[in-house]
Amino acid sequence: MTRLDNSRRIYPPTGPERTAQSWLTEAPLRMLMNNLHPDVAERPEELVVYGGIGRAARDWESFDRIVETLRRLKDDETLLVQSGKPVGVFRTHADAPRVLLANSNLVPRWATWEHFNELDRKGLAMYGQMTAGSWIYIGSQGIVQGTYETFAEMGRQHYGGDLTGRWLLTAGLGGMGGAQPLAAVMAGASCLVVECQESRIEMRLRTGYLDHGAETIEEAMAILDRAKAKGEPVSVGLLGNAAELLPELFSRGIRPDLLTDQTSAHDPVNGYLPIGWSVAEWFERREREPDAVARAARASMAVHVRAMLDFQAAGVPTVDYGNNIRQMAHDEGVGNAFAFPGFVPAYIRPLFCRGIGPFRWAALSGDPEDIYRTDAKVKELLPDDTHLHNWLDMARQRIRFQGLPARICWVGLGDRHHLGLAFNEMVAKGELKAPVVIGRDHLDSGSVASPNRETEAMRDGSDAVSDWPLLNALLNTASGATWVSLHHGGGVGMGYSQHAGMVIVADGTDAAARRLERVLWNDPASGVMRHADAGYEVAVACAREKGLDLPGILG
Amino acid sequence: MTRLDNSRRIYPPTGPERTAQSWLTEAPLRMLMNNLHPDVAERPEELVVYGGIGRAARDWESFDRIVETLRRLKDDETLLVQSGKPVGVFRTHADAPRVLLANSNLVPRWATWEHFNELDRKGLAMYGQMTAGSWIYIGSQGIVQGTYETFAEMGRQHYGGDLTGRWLLTAGLGGMGGAQPLAAVMAGASCLVVECQESRIEMRLRTGYLDHGAETIEEAMAILDRAKAKGEPVSVGLLGNAAELLPELFSRGIRPDLLTDQTSAHDPVNGYLPIGWSVAEWFERREREPDAVARAARASMAVHVRAMLDFQAAGVPTVDYGNNIRQMAHDEGVGNAFAFPGFVPAYIRPLFCRGIGPFRWAALSGDPEDIYRTDAKVKELLPDDTHLHNWLDMARQRIRFQGLPARICWVGLGDRHHLGLAFNEMVAKGELKAPVVIGRDHLDSGSVASPNRETEAMRDGSDAVSDWPLLNALLNTASGATWVSLHHGGGVGMGYSQHAGMVIVADGTDAAARRLERVLWNDPASGVMRHADAGYEVAVACAREKGLDLPGILG
C-alpha cells in the first residue's frame, strides 16, 4: 500500500477524444483525476483532496486499478468502489450507474475516529469527506458560493433582498472565513472582518478576496462610509481581537446590518486568540500550556458572544456560522448564548425546503469557454433570477478555475433538470467541445443527515434520522445517475453524519436526456420531500406547486 | 397515528388475479400483507411481525396508504418507504425497483435505543428488524433451516458430512432453541436437549419438534442407544438444569459428538436457571431480587462453560450459539472461556464465503402445490445435492406453511440464478398458478455488517466496515431487484448492525428473466467478494472458479 508518492502528478485528460469506452466511464475517470489535479487537491501526492484527510482513492495502487478498470468498463457494467478501493465489476444495464461508491461507513457502535484510524492504519479504510471520495470536488469556488448564498438569504430575510448600502460585521479570515469579504461584496453588502493575524489580512488582499486593510476602527468605518456614499460595496480587514473590538464597536453606538463570526472557536486551544494576548505569545503558549490557553480563549469567547447578544438585542440580525461559539460561551456561563440561531436552520434550510443547494457542473473538455457558454445558457433559461445572474458575473470576474473548469450555482427543484437538459442539447449540437458532468455537494437538501450542522434543529426532531440520505442514494441509483456514493463522517467527522452524492453525465445522447430529466428532478425532489415530512410549510407548498406525489406526507 | 387496532385482520390476496397494475407491484403488496397474516406475525394487530418490535409498517394509516399506493403504482414508478411510512412516488424506469425502503437508520452518534425510542414515541420511527420491515418474513421455517444448516456444516467439518449414529448435546427449548431437536434430526443426528421447564418440553413434543421426553440421564441415554442401533436419529428433551447435568454427563464418561447451548444466557436475570434452584423459586425471586438472581445465574454459567470446556478438551467439537455464554463465564473468571468459537466464524462463514445463505421464495398464488412443484424443480436442477434433497423432503414432511406457502434453501452463487430462471420459466409455461417472489434474509453473505454476530472476528479485522451492505443495496438496485431495503439494528439492536435486503419477482416475462439473471448472480457474488477481500481462501477460490471480476482483490 503506497499512500505517499511525491513523483505522482495527475492531470485529467482534456479535449473531445475519449480514453475509455464511453463518456459514461471517461467522465468518472477525468473527475477522479481532476480531484487530484495539483491546482485542486491540497496534498495530491498523498491522494488528499481537502478537509483534513479526505481522499479520492485509498492508495496509489487502488488509484491505478480504478483508472485501468474505468478504461475497460463496458456500457452494461458497474464498478463498485469500497472506501477508495475498486472491489468488483458487475453486469448491470445501460440505465444503471457506471460506478457505485461507499466510503468510510462504519456500524454505529464502532463509528469513532479511534476505530476508523485503526482500520486506516491497516489499509482497510479511507476517509471520503464529501466530494473527495466521490469525485466531484471543484476547489474553493464552492466555499465562496456557499457563503454568498448564506449572506444573500440573510439579505432576503431581513432586507427585502437588497443589501445595497448595508454592511456585515464578522471575524476570521482563515481557510473558510477568508471567503466572507468576497462573498459579502458579491451579495451586494460591505463587510468588516476583524482578524488578529496581519498575515491573514495580507494574504486575502493579495488574492483579491479582500479590498482594504485597516488598523483602527476609525479608519475602517471611514472606508465603509465612503463606499456607502458611492453606493458600492467594499470589504475591510480590521487588525485586532474580535473579543476586544466587538464590545468597543457596540459601546461607540456603531450598528452593523448583519453579524456573524468565523474565528475557529470550535478549537479553543488553537483557534481563538484570548483578550490581551499578542499573537506571538498565543503561538508560543499553545505548545507549552494548552490548557491555560483554552481557558483564556473560552473566557474571551464569552465576552465575544455577550457583545453579539448585545448587537442582537439592539436589532442586528445575528447568526452562528457553524463554529460552535455559542456552546463555548454557554459552557462559560452565558445562559442565553443560544438566543441567536445557527446558520443552517436560519438561512440554508429555507433554500433546502425548495430543493435549492450546491448544484454544480464541470466541462470535461477542459475548455473555460464551455463553462462560459453554459453560464450564458443559465442566464437565458432563468432570465429573471438577478441574484443568480449577479453570481455568474462575479464568479467569472473574480474566481479562478482550478483544474477542469466548473461552475457552482444554487438552483433548486424545477430548474436543475432544465439546465441539465439544455447542457445535454448543447453537447448534442456541438456547442460545447465535450460532454459535461452535473452533480452537487453531499451537503444538499435531501442527501444528508448531520444533526450538528445540516439537520440541526429540524422542526419535528428528526435530525438524526438517516433513512433520508440512504433513500436518496437508492433513488438516484434507480433513476440512472452515472455515479452514486454513500459516505459517513464527512464535514463533521466520524459518527456525526451520513450523506449521499450523485453525478450524472450529459453526453448529448437521447438516453442521457431521459436519465437527466429523471435524476435532476428526483434528486432535489427528495430533499423537498424530506423537509415537507418534517413539517416545513415552504417545503409543503413547493411540493404542491411542483406536483410531487408524496402519499404519506401530502395525503 | 394508530399503532394498535384489534379489529384488523390482514390476509394477502391469493390466486392468479392481480389487484395492482402489475405483478411487480402486486408482489410487494401481497408480501407486506403476508407479513401481517395472523399465522405469520407475532402481534399483527400492532403490525409487529417478529423479533420484539419488528414492524411491517409504521402505523395502520401508513399501512393503508402503502397498499393504496402499490395498487396504483405504474411500471415506471418507484415508491419510497421511510421507516414504514410511504413518503414518495418518483418516476424511474422499468428495470428499476418498484419499492425502495430504509428503516430505523440513525446517524451513528445517535444510534441508541434511547434515541430510537424517543423518535418512535413521536411517530417518527419504526424498528424494521431484518425481514419484518422489508416484507419477506416467512415464519419459523427460517429458524429451523438456519439451525439445520449450522448442524449440517458441523457434520461436514467434523464427520465428513455424515452424522449417522452421531448425537448432539445442547440445552434450551425456547423460541429459537426449540428448533434444535428438529433441525438435528433433519441433519441426520440424534439430539439430547437439557431443558429446565417441563412446559417447554411438552410444547415441543406437542408440535412435533421433539420426539421424546426424559426425566433421567439413564432414560435419555437408553433412547439414544436404541435409536443408534436402529440407525435412525431421534431427539430427547431431558428435564433438568444444564449446569448440573453437563458436569454429571462428563464425569460419567458420556461423550456427545457435538456440543452447543441455547439457554438465554445473554439475559442473566430472566434467561438462565441457577444451580439448585427450582423453576418456581427462580420465577418468584426474579421479581423480588433480580440482582441476586443474576449473580447466581452467572456463577452457574461459569460451571456450565467449564463443563463445555472439559468436553472440548476431550475432543468434542463445541460451539457458542450466539447466546453470549462465553462472555458471562469469562466475566466470572473462566479465563479460557473463549477457547471454543462462535457459530458464525466456525460454521456459517465457510458458507458465506461461497455466497450460500438463507435464499427463499414464496408462491403468490397461495397454493402449496406451487411450492411442491418448485421443490421438485430444485431437486431436478441440483440432482447431486443430497443434503438439499434431504432438507426439502423433511421440510415438506415436518414444517407447516404459515401464510403464503414458501420455501427456504441455503444455496449459493451459481445456483441461485439458475433456480430463479427456472421458476420464471415455470410461471411462463403456466406450471405455477401465479408468479413467485424470490428473496433472502438480511443475514446473508454480502448484505450485513454486525460485529457481534454475522461479521464477528473477520480475518482482516473489518468486522465493523459497513460499506459492504450499502454497496450490496446499491448494486441490487442497479441490477433490477423488485424491492430493496437498508436497515439498521436488526438482530442485535440499535447501534450494532447495518444490513440490506432484496426481493425480486419472477412473473414469467423475458424482462424478469434478464433481471433475475443479474440480481441472483450479483447479490451472492457481492458476498463472495466481501469475504475474498477479507482474505478467506474459500472465497478467493470461489471467486476464481466462478470468474468474478474483482479488480482490487484478485488483481
Ligand SMILES: NC(=O)c1ccc[n+]([C@@H]2O[C@H](COP(=O)([O-])OP(=O)(O)OC[C@H]3O[C@@H](n4cnc5c(N)ncnc54)[C@H](O)[C@@H]3O)[C@@H](O)[C@H]2O)c1
Ligand atoms: N459554516 C460552515 O459551513 C463552516 C464550514 C466549515 C467550518 N466552519 C467553522 O468556521 C470556523 C472558521 O473556519 P476556518 O477554516 O476559516 O478556520 P481557520 O482556523 O483557518 O481561521 C480562523 C481565523 O480566525 C482568526 N482568529 C482567531 N481568534 C481570533 C480573535 N479572537 N479575533 C480575531 N480573529 C481571530 C485566526 O487568526 C484565523 O485566521 C471554524 O470554527 C470552522 O469549524 C464553518
Ligand SMILES: NC(=O)c1ccc[n+]([C@@H]2O[C@H](COP(=O)([O-])OP(=O)(O)OC[C@H]3O[C@@H](n4cnc5c(N)ncnc54)[C@H](O)[C@@H]3O)[C@@H](O)[C@H]2O)c1
Ligand atoms: N444463533 C442465533 O442465530 C441466535 C439467534 C437469536 C438468539 N440467539 C440466542 O439463543 C438463546 C436462546 O434463544 P431463545 O429465543 O430460544 O430463548 P428463550 O428464552 O425463549 O429460551 C431459553 C430456554 O432455556 C431454558 N433454560 C434457562 N436456563 C436453563 C438451564 N440452566 N438449564 C436448562 N435450561 C435452561 C429456559 O427454560 C428456556 O426454555 C438466546 O440467548 C438468544 O440470544 C441465538
